[in-house]
Amino acid sequence: MAGRVSLTRSTSLASPTKMAALASSPFIFPSRTTPSFSFASSSPTSLSSLKCLTSFSPISHLFFNQAQRRTQVRLSNGAYSTVFTPKSFASNPDQLKSAREDIRQLLKTKFCHPILIRLGWHDAGTYNKSIEEWPQRGGANGSLRFEVELKHAANAGLVNALKLLQPIKDKYSGLTYADLFQLAAATAVEEAGGPKLPMKYGRLDVSGPDQCPEEGRLPDAGPPSPADHLRQVFYRMGLNDKEIVALSGAHTLGRSRPERSGWGKPETKYTKDGPGEPGGQSWTVQWLRFDNSYFKDIKERKDEELLVLPTDAVLFEDPSFKVYAEKYAEDQEAFFKDYAEAHAKLGNLGAKFDPPEGIVIDDGSPKPQPEKFEAAKYSTGKRELSDTMKQKIRSEYEAFGGSPDKPLQSNYFLNIIIIIGVLALLTSLLGN
Ligand code: HEM
Numbered sequence: 088m089a090g091r092v093s094l095t096r097s098t099s100l101a102s103p104t105k106m107a108a109l110a111s112s113p114f115i116f117p118s119r120t121t122p123s124f125s126f127a128s129s130s131p132t133s134l135s136s137l138k139c140l141t142s143f144s145p146i147s148h149l150f151f152n153q154a155q156r157r158t159q160v161r162l163s164n165g166a167y168s169t170v171f172t173p174k175s176f177a178s179n180p181d182q183l184k185s186a187r188e189d190i191r192q193l194l195k196t197k198f199c200h201p202i203l204i205r206l207g208w209h210d211a212g213t214y215n216k217s218i219e220e221w222p223q224r225g226g227a228n229g230s231l232r233f234e235v236e237l238k239h240a241a242n243a244g245l246v247n248a249l250k251l252l253q254p255i256k257d258k259y260s261g262l263t264y265a266d267l268f269q270l271a272a273a274t275a276v277e278e279a280g281g282p283k284l285p286m287k288y289g290r291l292d293v294s295g296p297d298q299c300p301e302e303g304r305l306p307d308a309g310p311p312s313p314a315d316h317l318r319q320v321f322y323r324m325g326l327n328d329k330e331i332v333a334l335s336g337a338h339t340l341g342r343s344r345p346e347r348s349g350w351g352k353p354e355t356k357y358t359k360d361g362p363g364e365p366g367g368q369s370w371t372v373q374w375l376r377f378d379n380s381y382f383k384d385i386k387e388r389k390d391e392e393l394l395v396l397p398t399d400a401v402l403f404e405d406p407s408f409k410v411y412a413e414k415y416a417e418d419q420e421a422f423f424k425d426y427a428e429a430h431a432k433l434g435n436l437g438a439k440f441d442p443p444e445g446i447v448i449d450d451g452s453p454k455p456q457p458e459k460f461e462a463a464k465y466s467t468g469k470r471e472l473s474d475t476m477k478q479k480i481r482s483e484y485e486a487f488g489g490s491p492d493k494p495l496q497s498n499y500f501l502n503i504i505i506i507i508g509v510l511a512l513l514t515s516l517l518g519n
Pocket of ligand 1 (some may be wrong): 200201202204205208243244306307308309317334335337338340341342343344345347348349350398
């Protein structure tokens with residue numbers, strides 16, 4: 088292809104899978120698994136133009152604060168030359184932050200919180216803890232972007248989530264799909280009013296559809312024995328009963344659509360007007376607000392308009408699940424705490440991080456300021472008198488001849504008595 092410089096890896100710092108992953112949009116690039124890779128360049132092919140890429144915005148932004156790596160560059164005349172190029176992590180921290188802002192804007196206009204959460208969960212939920220090799224073990228590796236996996240029955244409708252995110256992916260070349268899916272899910276939970284999730288980033292992407300997991304790793308909503316089925320699927324991922332119940336609480340958001348999963352009503356009074364695409368059956372009344380109403384509603388089962396899948400119902404039937412479901416129905420704080428931990432764990436399943444410790448991005452919200460001193464807070468301050476008290480004072484005032492418009496007059500009769508008394512006292516003293 089014209090305008091390309093092909094680079095051959097010369098040190099162990101370079102990761103072919105990572106570089107291939109960066110360039111492997113299912114829509115634009117063919118999959119690649121070979122250790123050589125190339126950078127697209129719009130300028131004529133030359134070493135200087137390649138060097139320019141690293142100092143020229145926005146590409147320079149990509150490599151900000153990252154280590155150097157020696158790379159053999161094959162020039163267009165066939166000769167090789169060594170250049171220093173910065174080592175990039177799987178995703179760029181600055182781009183992760185910018186992408187999060189874009190996701191927030193997307194949520195404001197599309198109200199797509201639920202489907203983004205489902206996308207993140209279905210990418211991660213294929214993990215099999217008994218398989219050690221990556222990416223065969225499945226998990227959060229961006230494989231869900233490939234058509235072969237999107238076509239799995241459990242993923243019906245998720246292509247719509249991918250379409251919503253693709254423009255963000257196209258905007259940020261320093262962001263993997265695996266990270267984008269988890270970033271979108273976490274941002275959606277937080278923006279819907281859920282807890283802050285302790286996420287980390289830096290996940291590598293699988294590079295081709297041949298690396299997608301086989302169908303059948305995600306749970307079924309109506310299996311013959313829902314409790315056994317949930318345990319079989321979630322234990323395979325290394326998750327426990329508490330985590331199964333807490334994560335199921337994500338159904339506090341969103342709807343089920345018969346034309347996708349086969350579950351739920353085509354519409355209810357809560358979904359017929361959207362927001363977003365109308366229709367489907369929700370688990371809760373406020374299905375865009377993340378709270379503990381999922382547990383309350385399943386427990387009460389008062390409203391036929393609300394959905395309860397067999398795998399939801401079993402959370403209040405199985406003795407071990409029930410302990411947590413009851414607790415979360417009573418105590419939203421306990422639910423938020425356990426959900427946040429379980430969600431972050433789910434998002435890390437099977438993922439391969441670069442750097443290995445992952446990248447934490449700050450939440451972007453202003454740091455809490457020390458509370459301003461307000462003297463009034465520490466004194467009782469001026470208090471308004473009650474109406475009864477005001478009335479009482481007024482009647483006492485009026486008894487002495489005063490009124491709201493007239494100051495209290497001197498009581499002449501009383502004054503004369505006092506003067507007579509004083510005179511009588513003086514007379515008796517002088518008489519003695
Ligand atoms: C416990 C086993 C689970 C089963 C059997 C299950 C099943 C389902 C089904 C059948 C739907 C309806 C999909 C549709 O028709 O479009 C759905 C939607 C959804 N699921 Fe689950 N799910 C499970 C666990 C989870 C977990 C662990 C999460 C997240 C942590 C989650 C998040 C969601 C969300 C947010 C939606 C709404 C999607 C939308 O409105 O587009 N689910 N789930």
